[in-house]
């Protein structure tokens with residue numbers, strides 16, 4: 001090994017020995033100053049999505065669907081018997097476009113039906 005070989009580096013792209021300190025590989029044009037990273041890393045970029053806002057949006061959708069379906073089911077069952085049907089239609093029509101809202105609708109539908117059942121149970125007890 002000669003002294004000159006101590007000051008050479010293999011090009012990371014074509015593995016030809018290049019004098020240390022030069023910016024560009026004279027064999028293939030590889031950018032040696034970048035440390036073999038090309039194109040430059042974009043890891044430092046902050047992801048565009050912001051989790052806190054997403055959670056607010058999700059919570060609003062779930063709660064909105066829940067309250068809507070609970071009210072529809074509870075009062076719809078007592079008054080017109082179509083509340084659960086409307087809630088089910090909303091669930092099936094929104095479960096693909098806005099799944100969080102649909103989950104809220106489903107939860108509201110279940111809770112509404114439980115509430116209706118509890119009301120009828122109480123009416124039955126008071127009737128006796």
Ligand SMILES: [Zn+2]
Pocket residue numbers: 011012013014015016025026027028029030
């Ligand atoms: Zn090269």
